[in-house]
Amino acid sequence: MSDVTATSTAADYLVRAENVSRMYPDGHVTALVDVSLAVRRGQYTAIVGPSGGGKSTLLNLLGALDVPTSGRVLFEEQPLSATADLDRLRARKIGFVFQSFHLLPTLTALENVQIPMFEGPRLSASQRASKAGQLLVAVGLSHRATHLPKQMSVGERQRTAIARALANDPMLLLADEPTGNLDSQVGGEILDLFDRLHRDRSMTLIVITHSAEIARRAQQIITLRDGRIVSNESVADFLSDADATTVE
Amino acid sequence: MRFITIAWKNLAGRPLRSSLTVMGLAIAVAAAMVLIGVSQGFERSFLNLYNERGDLVVQHAGGVMQLSSSIDEKLGPRIQGLPGVRQVIGGLADLVALEQFDLFAVIVNGWDPDCPVLTDVTIVSGRRLRQGDRGRVMIGKLLADNTGRQVGDKIEIYAQEFEIIGIFESSSIYDSGAIFMLLEELQRLMDRPGQVTGYLVRATGLDDPRAVNELKQRIELLDPHISAVTVPEFVHNYAHIRVGRASAWIISTIAVTLSVIGMLNTMIMSVLERSGEIGTLRAIGWRKSRVMWLVLCESVLLSIGAAIVGVTLAILGVRMLRYWPPVTGFVEGNIPMSVIVSAFMAALLIGILGALLPAYRAAQLRPVEAMRHQ
Numbered sequence: 001m002s003d004v005t006a007t008s009t010a011a012d013y014l015v016r017a018e019n020v021s022r023m024y025p026d027g028h029v030t031a032l033v034d035v036s037l038a039v040r041r042g043q044y045t046a047i048v049g050p051s052g053g054g055k056s057t058l059l060n061l062l063g064a065l066d067v068p069t070s071g072r073v074l075f076e077e078q079p080l081s082a083t084a085d086l087d088r089l090r091a092r093k094i095g096f097v098f099q100s101f102h103l104l105p106t107l108t109a110l111e112n113v114q115i116p117m118f119e120g121p122r123l124s125a126s127q128r129a130s131k132a133g134q135l136l137v138a139v140g141l142s143h144r145a146t147h148l149p150k151q152m153s154v155g156e157r158q159r160t161a162i163a164r165a166l167a168n169d170p171m172l173l174l175a176d177e178p179t180g181n182l183d184s185q186v187g188g189e190i191l192d193l194f195d196r197l198h199r200d201r202s203m204t205l206i207v208i209t210h211s212a213e214i215a216r217r218a219q220q221i222i223t224l225r226d227g228r229i230v231s232n233e234s235v236a237d238f239l240s241d242a243d244a245t246t247v248e
Numbered sequence: 249m250r251f252i253t254i255a256w257k258n259l260a261g262r263p264l265r266s267s268l269t270v271m272g273l274a275i276a277v278a279a280a281m282v283l284i285g286v287s288q289g290f291e292r293s294f295l296n297l298y299n300e301r302g303d304l305v306v307q308h309a310g311g312v313m314q315l316s317s318s319i320d321e322k323l324g325p326r327i328q329g330l331p332g333v334r335q336v337i338g339g340l341a342d343l344v345a346l347e348q349f350d351l352f353a354v355i356v357n358g359w360d361p362d363c364p365v366l367t368d369v370t371i372v373s374g375r376r377l378r379q380g381d382r383g384r385v386m387i388g389k390l391l392a393d394n395t396g397r398q399v400g401d402k403i404e405i406y407a408q409e410f411e412i413i414g415i416f417e418s419s420s421i422y423d424s425g426a427i428f429m430l431l432e433e434l435q436r437l438m439d440r441p442g443q444v445t446g447y448l449v450r451a452t453g454l455d456d457p458r459a460v461n462e463l464k465q466r467i468e469l470l471d472p473h474i475s476a477v478t479v480p481e482f483v484h485n486y487a488h489i490r491v492g493r494a495s496a497w498i499i500s501t502i503a504v505t506l507s508v509i510g511m512l513n514t515m516i517m518s519v520l521e522r523s524g525e526i527g528t529l530r531a532i533g534w535r536k537s538r539v540m541w542l543v544l545c546e547s548v549l550l551s552i553g554a555a556i557v558g559v560t561l562a563i564l565g566v567r568m569l570r571y572w573p574p575v576t577g578f579v580e581g582n583i584p585m586s587v588i589v590s591a592f593m594a595a596l597l598i599g600i601l602g603a604l605l606p607a608y609r610a611a612q613l614r615p616v617e618a619m620r621h622q
């Protein structure tokens with residue numbers, strides 16, 4: 001078991017980027033330049049680096065929300081450019097968590113969590129509701145099920161958004177500065193939640209962060225600056241958190 | 249949660265905009281319904297009135313305004329002599345204003361004392377007109393109610409005082425709002441001695457179109473200046489009815505067009521305002537078609553709301569119109585079911601048409617950009 005990291009085969013990769021560049025034509029900005037990386041199944045990856053470095057751009061490409069100007073992204077070793085239905089891929093295999101939550105303001109927590117289920121495996125209205133209820137329990141929010149986003153604290157909103165991201169049992173969870181709008185204590189609780197998802201559900205996590213604390217929990221830390229990867233540190237599974245490299 | 253719940257909550261979450269949109273569309277729907285309903289009701293009650301009394305209408309050939317048509321009253325007995333003709337009713341009609349009561353289009357009919365119209369109406373109080381009743385009139389129950397006049401009161405018509413000697417009831421709303429006087433007197437007042445507006449001819453054996461045409465030709469042979477048409481033809485082509493019908497449709501078309509534009513505006517605004525939310529839906533995997541359905545559902549929900557409110561407004565509106573003096577006697581108190589069904593269909597159509605472009609716009613939103621600009 002201990003040599004898995006050393007002899008990873010292609011089948012172990014959930015998502016890969018090969019020489020990916022992304023230019024935004026409107027601003028003549030090259031947000032990513034020739035970026036290559038690989039994320040193994042069940043791996044916890046942190047993307048760090050200064051603002052404007054291209055982190056969100058990279059995450060959007062990995063999440064099939066955007067297409068690269070050159071290079072390619074592979075999901076389960078399938079190039080995204082050859083994948084017919086990217087909506088379906090996003091709906092069923094990827095969960096997204098955003099810095100500013102992006103919940104629907106007119107729906108309750110329980111209803112927000114059900115939104116992705118309309119694109120997931122066929123469920124009845126009551127099955128959707130009970131599954132959403134279980135997810136809210138999993139994120140510790142069962143007592144807030146009938147609350148609207150504006151009636152919840154920011155931490156509770158982000159938990160709701162995480163429950164929503166898990167609605168269709170994705171294999172990959174992408175989070176763009178998930179604690180960026182939270183104070184450190186609430187942010188820490190969200191990070192604990194990510195840890196549990198990683199540990200208990202073997203979820204593959206890619207998390208953009210400014211926080212050294214998240215980075216410390218990750219197994220792979222990618223630093224982006226001016227659209228280029230300036231460092232990619234892998235922390236072996238058997239190393240304890242305390243021994244992991246701290247960035248920034 | 250059902251899909252429709254999301255659409256519903258989006259609308260309920262913006263109560264002011266949703267209710268304003270519903271009200272705007274409802275008023276357009278109601279206005280169109282009242283106009284079309286009134287014009288159809290007008291036509292139908294006109295048809296009933298004439299159908300009760302005859303099969304053919306004889307009037308001056310080429311006349312556009314039937315009220316000003318004039319035919320010699322000596323023609324009546326000659327039509328009566330034709331084979332199959334059972335009854336000929338000749339009368340003179342005019343429209344007068346009763347300004348003191350704010351009534352601007354009251355029908356005045358002149359009949360012979362033995363005319364079936366006079367003898368068939370039910371007297372509610374007073375008595376029927378008879379030979380030699382100069383300066384006297386009978387008035388319909390609705391007109392009596394609207395003017396508060398009773399038997400024995402005076403009423404001023406053509407700048408002359410007339411005594412009301414009877415109040416009558418009739419199944420026709422036109423008669424109920426009308427004034428009846430003797431033919432001779434109305435001929436004198438209108439300065440049309442020996443003339444009638446037209447004849448209503450009741451005949452037997454008109455079961456097939458050939459027999460109808462034959463009788464028409466026989467009547468027209470009596471005098472080169474007259475024409476005979478069936479009652480439905482007459483009513484359909486009656487100038488006032490045609491103008492009424494045309495204006496009702498034109499105004500309704502304008503109202504519907506404005507509503508489509510209004511709905512378009514509301515839905516475009518709501519899509520643009522929610523581009524971040526829509527971008528999120530797309531980001532977490534909603535297909536374009538599902539986003540389009542959401543916009544369409546919202547618009548159709550608004551339309552259904554507007555149809556319900558609009559139909560209610562229209563029904564109340566028409567009931568109230570019946571008691572509005574200027575149109576008293578011309579408006580029936582009911583909107584036909586067919587008009588209500590059409591109103592629902594029109595509202596749905598407005599909802600769908602008004603949502604097509606916004607739905608398309610919503611589906612075209614690129615998730616990353618939409619969320620970035622929120």
Ligand SMILES: Nc1ncnc2c1ncn2[C@@H]1O[C@H](COP(=O)(O)OP(=O)(O)O)[C@@H](O)[C@H]1O
Nearest residue numbers: 024027029031050051052053054055056057058
């Ligand atoms: N949609 C876009 N259009 C134009 N420029 C963009 C767009 N998105 C990002 N950029 C630019 O690309 C660069 C990288 O942005 P981003 O990936 O958001 O960085 P980060 O998430 O690390 O802060 C920045 O200079 C940013 O202004």
Ligand SMILES: [Mg+2]
Nearest residue numbers: 055056057176
């Ligand atoms: Mg960013």
